[in-house]
Amino acid sequence: MIKSPYSLMELDAIAQLYYKDITSAFGLKAQLLAAPTNDMKPVMNYIHTHLREILLGKPDRLEFHASVIDPLIDAAKAAYLVNNPVITVKGVQLTPAKMTTYINNWAKDAIRSIFNYDTDKTTSFTRRNGGALAYRHAKRLAISSCPYCNALFTFTIRNKRIKTRPEFDHFLNKGRYPYLALSFYNLIPSCSLCNSGTLKGQKKFSITTHLHPFIDHIEGLYEFRTKVDAVDFLVNGDDFTLKLQPCTGVGKIARARAEKSIGEFAIEDRYSFHKDYAGEILTKAYVYNNSTIEALFTSFDIGGHNIFSSPAEIKELIMGNVLHPDRFHKRILSKLTKDIAEEFGLTI
Structure with missing residues (x-):
């Protein structure tokens, strides 16, 4: 992990610009309020109440909110199962194992549809307006080499001839924590190899076990x-x-x-x-x-x-x-x- 070129104060300033972009593009508060009144409502209410910190909070605060939200999601899934003891898909009753998968996906999809990082080709963070949001964010950070490995360039170029930018690694995995998929301190500009399934993949990361590129570095270690x-x-x-x-x-x-x-x-x-x-x-x-x-x-x-x-x-x-x-x-x-x-x- 190489040293970030920014102080935390400077990162917070960039984060404020990012926050304006994200809230304007996605209308997250309105989406959270409009979420269906079902078993996921307590989850949506908590995220709505703490949305600003979920988008802008430092890594320790993101992990704190995860520790609160995950039990709420578990409770929502348990309630869904109680209210739907039999689940039928295309006329076929699901087995207990398939019911578990179905309910897990039901909960995650409800959140992914709001914190839409890459779930579709037209409205997601990575693809909306030809990827303009993601390119603007990468350009503001202006980090030209991967902070994880410092071995590959991560230039941001967007013109008529070429489009390239760093990938954004989710330090806290977006599959496990879909409500952190658009969080500023959870988007680490990185090379495709460091962000690949071959290396980081779905591994569980935490600030207690790994270095976070925005707040830590390997220099002196x-x-x-x-x-x-x-x-x-x-x-x-x-x-x-x-x-x-x-x-x-x-x-x-x-x-x-x-x-x-x-x-x-x-x-x-x-x-x-x-x-x-x-x-x-x-x-x-x-x-x-x-x-x-x-x-x-x-x-x-x-x-x-x-x-x-x-x-x-x-x-x-x-x-x-x-x-x-x-x-x-x-x-x-x-x-x-x-x-x-x-x-x-x-x-x-």
Whole structure:
């Protein structure tokens, strides 16, 4: 998880704009009030009362509301079963097992039809007006590399020739929590691989077990290391294994959350294919050490003006990447670059 470029205050400001878009497009309050007077009414009433926080609340508040809403849904399903002890579909009476599936879908569909993330091709968040809502939201966030893996770009482009944007991963699964399908802090711009069934899929995530990209980051918790001597690598051709290892002094809980996230997104397996890149960074860091950087900084003077603003600018030019965590979102493999450069003495 790379560091978010935004403070929580800045995210809240973006969230306010998002809230205006969503409430205007979907009329959620009106839909919740208009929901049929049936066993789901207590659920709809609770969501209506707490709608603003359900859409804008921080991850801990979303999980709190989930802990209240889920029992209400269970009660609604139990009441439905009492009121409908026999369910017939197309003239066929359902078995107990099929009745359970039917009732589960009945409850979820009632909510999905309101918090319509992707349930249809014309009115959903992802497809309404050609996907304008989703593209506008992605453009406001302006995160160009996946915050989960930092290995794939997530550019947002929408013009006559091309349309592309990051996918939105639901940190709290939208299938399990359909009422959080449009919640700002539950929509994480991500690459298609991190959002795929192959990796995150339907796995249960929580802020107690995983890092949340908007409020957490892996910096200071885990770092990439080669553990190879520079001379052995450069002169003797020794191989190395690119590993993510815990930083010194990391607490047990923080380490467990980071380790869980690293495992879910298969970070080490995926980064093993970037050993050649890590080797290039190692070489550059050895050749262009801090004293060499300082000499370059002082030597490039044109008419009494240095063409570089700082030695850090030269380091990023040489490494071909950003090296400060606040800007990791701009480039892929930026954390890897910074960590390996640091391992061989080139600090930002």
